[in-house]
Amino acid sequence: MIQPLGPSERERARALVESEGLAFDLDLDDLVGAWEGGDLVAVGARRGGILKTIALSSAHRGGPLLGELVTELVRLGSAAGHDAFFVFTRPEHAPSFEALGFSLLAAQRRAALLEWGDGLRRWLAASLPLVRPGANGAAVVNCNPFTLGHRHLVEQAARRVDTLYVFVVREDRSAFPFDVRLRLVREGTADLDNVRVLDTSRYAVSALTFPAYFLKQADDVAGIQMELDLRLFARHVAPFFHVRRRFFGTEPFCEITRAYNAAMLRLLPPLGVEAVQVERLRGRGEAISASRVRAALRSGELAGLEALVPPATLRFLRSPEAGPILLRLAGAEGRHA
Amino acid sequence: MTIRKRAQAGTLQSSDLMVFVEPAAELTVEIESTVKQQFEHLIREKILEVLRAHGVTAGKVRIADRGALDYAIQARVETALRRSGEA
Numbered sequence: 001m002i003q004p005l006g007p008s009e010r011e012r013a014r015a016l017v018e019s020e021g022l023a024f025d026l027d028l029d030d031l032v033g034a035w036e037g038g039d040l041v042a043v044g045a046r047r048g049g050i051l052k053t054i055a056l057s058s059a060h061r062g063g064p065l066l067g068e069l070v071t072e073l074v075r076l077g078s079a080a081g082h083d084a085f086f087v088f089t090r091p092e093h094a095p096s097f098e099a100l101g102f103s104l105l106a107a108q109r110r111a112a113l114l115e116w117g118d119g120l121r122r123w124l125a126a127s128l129p130l131v132r133p134g135a136n137g138a139a140v141v142n143c144n145p146f147t148l149g150h151r152h153l154v155e156q157a158a159r160r161v162d163t164l165y166v167f168v169v170r171e172d173r174s175a176f177p178f179d180v181r182l183r184l185v186r187e188g189t190a191d192l193d194n195v196r197v198l199d200t201s202r203y204a205v206s207a208l209t210f211p212a213y214f215l216k217q218a219d220d221v222a223g224i225q226m227e228l229d230l231r232l233f234a235r236h237v238a239p240f241f242h243v244r245r246r247f248f249g250t251e252p253f254c255e256i257t258r259a260y261n262a263a264m265l266r267l268l269p270p271l272g273v274e275a276v277q278v279e280r281l282r283g284r285g286e287a288i289s290a291s292r293v294r295a296a297l298r299s300g301e302l303a304g305l306e307a308l309v310p311p312a313t314l315r316f317l318r319s320p321e322a323g324p325i326l327l328r329l330a331g332a333e334g335r336h337a
Numbered sequence: 338m339t340i341r342k343r344a345q346a347g348t349l350q351s352s353d354l355m356v357f358v359e360p361a362a363e364l365t366v367e368i369e370s371t372v373k374q375q376f377e378h379l380i381r382e383k384i385l386e387v388l389r390a391h392g393v394t395a396g397k398v399r400i401a402d403r404g405a406l407d408y409a410i411q412a413r414v415e416t417a418l419r420r421s422g423e424a
Contacts, residue, residue, distance in 0.1 A: 066349065071348040071355070078345045078357055083399070101403055117401060118369055209345070293394045 002072040005031045005043070013043045020055040021105050022090075028053070034065060044069040045110045049082040050208065054089065067100055074116065105203075106231035113209065113228050123201045124240050130196045134162025137245040137276075138238065140204050141289070143167060144174040146184040146313050149249065149288035152281035153190050157247035159192055160276070163194050165241050170199045171206050175294060182317070187312035204233055217270040222256060226263040234271035245274040252280065252287045283307050298329050340396035345419035347413040354402040354410060356417040361397040363390070370402035383407055387414040396421075 005013055009279050013033060014024040017170040027047055034042040045053040051068055056065055086105075087097055094112040104116035111182050141299050143150050164188065168182045176184075182199060189195045202208045207231040237243070246268055251257040263277040280287040282296055284307065293308050297317070306314055314323055340360050347355040354370075366384055368377055380402060386399070387410075398414070405413070 067348065067350045074349065074355065075345055079343065081343070082356065099351070101369075101401060135349070 002032050002034050002042075002068050005033045009033070009040070012040045013179045016040050016043050016057065016075040017019040017053055017055045022053060022055055024053060029080065030073065032069065032072050032076070034069065042063070042069050042107050044073050046073045046077050048207075049077055050087050051077075051085060054087070056141050061096075066096055070097075070100055084119045084202070086131060087114050088112070089114070106209075106228040106235060107226045108224060108231060111224050111228060113232070119201075120203055120236060124235065124236070125202060127198055130165070130198060131241055132196075133165040134242060135244050136163045137161035137239065137240045137247055138165045138167060139247045140169065140200060140233075140235075141185070141311075142169045142174060142205070143176075143181045143185050144290045144317070145176045145181060145293065146188045147288050147290050147293055147309050148283065148307075149281045149290075150185070152186055152288075153247060153249050153278050154192065154195060156278045157245075157276070158192050158195050159232065160247075161194070161245060163196060163242075164192075164247075165243065166195060166197045166202045167237075169206055170201055173207070176325055180321075180325070184313050184316060185332075188310045203237060205229060206270060222259065223263070226260050226303070227267060230263060230267045231271065234268060234273050238271075240275050243273065247276045247278055249280050250279050250287075253289060294329055297326055300330075338391050338393060338417065338422050340393060340418065340421040341423075342421055344411050344417050344423075346416035346420065349401075351403050352405055353410070354400055354413055355403040356413045357397075357399040357401075358417045358421045359397050360421075361395060364393070364395050367397070367399045368402065370404075371399065372402070372404050380410060383410045384414055385409050387418075391415070391418055393418065396422065 004335065010031065011080040013031060028045040030047065031048040032044055033040050041057040041060050043055050044051060051070065052071065069194060080113050087102060089097060089112055090110070091107045091112040094107060094114060098104065102116050105113045105120065107113050125286060137160065139153060154164065154166060166185060170178055170183050172178050174181070182197065186197045189197060200206060200299055209232055211224065246264060247263060248261055251261055261277065265277065268275040282288065286292065288308050296305060296308070305317065340358050343359040345355065345357050347353055350356060366381060368380055370377060370380060380400065383399065384398060
């Protein structure tokens, strides 16, 4: 019988989880477990639609307990309004989750990411009308907001492929909301015939595949996430869109983006995707970046903006719709704020 | 009856299924199944039969099936419907 674990039972949970060689963290919405004769024999946690920290005592592996644990976490998540579920686990445990209806999105030496249901297949199927044959390319961009630097990257990349897919990061953790970022990319590239703009859903640089992107540190965990994110891209996304090259700009400022670029150069070619780094466009001596645009907006220096952003973005920034975003920027600090 | 709120029934175990229902303007039935290729039409027919029997004409019904037999499908859908109609 799976039961919720209260705060007083967390240390017992931690002991079981750590004895299985996993890290226990308290960033969770639900913590559940199963008891047997006063011993805690199974633990599982949920944060949003992500199931994690799942540990079973060795005597209970291979039995029905894992299914019961995951069923309860899915039930709780569903009641909380989630309809897609994912699990991070060690690669050797992936088959146990596959037996429960999960499918593997990506795996590396220390971690595997699985999805319950067929969300990835449905996302790809919905994008099918955009798929063109040929030697295609891709760029995954946040565009917070779309600048002349992004425009330069897209132009350079579009010249070197049949169709260029620009995937805009869907995760809404940036100063400019997703629908605005997507719209400005669409407007800013509308004149380029072979460019298609679409969103990443959860399947590239998301809070699921790469949560550290939205934080600051470039540590071990970030490294594992980057690798899972890139393996998912190479294994599922690139083949579907006939993508042979992934393009990205050189990164002068941000440590974690630089580490991600290095990971692309190292990991993508062996997986069949060429990694192409494009030199950043410079304006007034310095590389043009969205963070530079946000800094200008924060300090209220709107005069030099036309040297940094294309007309569509400029129009937006001067429109009433931008008001709340500019206000928020003025009060915020942080990497994506 | 009317689907008033999100509800769920069933498990992830083999030979069982999980049913999710939620309110919606139109009736839709989404099926994921390990035996979808061969049996989707039969699973769908069974679900629609249960929905009809309970007079459900609107709502989103999602099924994750692990090879459940007819009576399991019927029981799980009925339970989810009952939970969705509770105050």
